[in-house]
Amino acid sequence: MAEHTIHLGEKIKRFRELLGVKQDALAVELGDDWNQKKVSMLEAKADIDPAMMEKVAQALKVPRQAIENFDTERVVHICSNTINSYDHAVGISNYGTFNPLDKIIELHKEKEALHERRLKEMEALYKGC
Structure with a gap:
């Protein structure tokens, strides 16, 4: 060829x-x-x-x-x-199959959990003032 x-x-x-x-x-x-x-x-x-x-x-x-x-x-x-x-x-x-939306939902839940932890830390910080 x-x-x-x-x-x-x-x-x-x-x-x-x-x-x-x-x-x-x-x-x-x-x-x-x-x-x-x-x-x-x-x-x-x-x-x-x-x-x-x-x-x-x-x-x-x-x-x-x-x-x-x-x-x-x-x-x-x-x-x-x-x-x-x-x-x-x-x-x-x-x-x-791999569904990218599942990963996005997982990341969003992690973000929400982090936000909740930060709010609790802030509340604890302000209670000490």
Whole structure:
């Protein structure tokens, strides 16, 4: 099977999307002479000047090499292995579910108990005056 290589503009696009950055936001970071359309045109280029790659990397706050070496298959592999490992590490499995609302309720009850203890301490303090 032939390896499909992604051109630099496509790597910028995929990296930007993974970071959740819109083209407009990247354009703002790149400077006044940039706009969404210009970012789109940059992402369509196969070859990009190293200085431009550095500028994009700084705007995205990542190392230039991270963009240049970006490999979708490796990202998917790492994410799938990390998610599975994390799920098992924290006890989440297909056999049970974790409800975040239960944790919020538990924390609220702890907060109420702390508040009650502080009120009692304050009452005891004022009785001594």
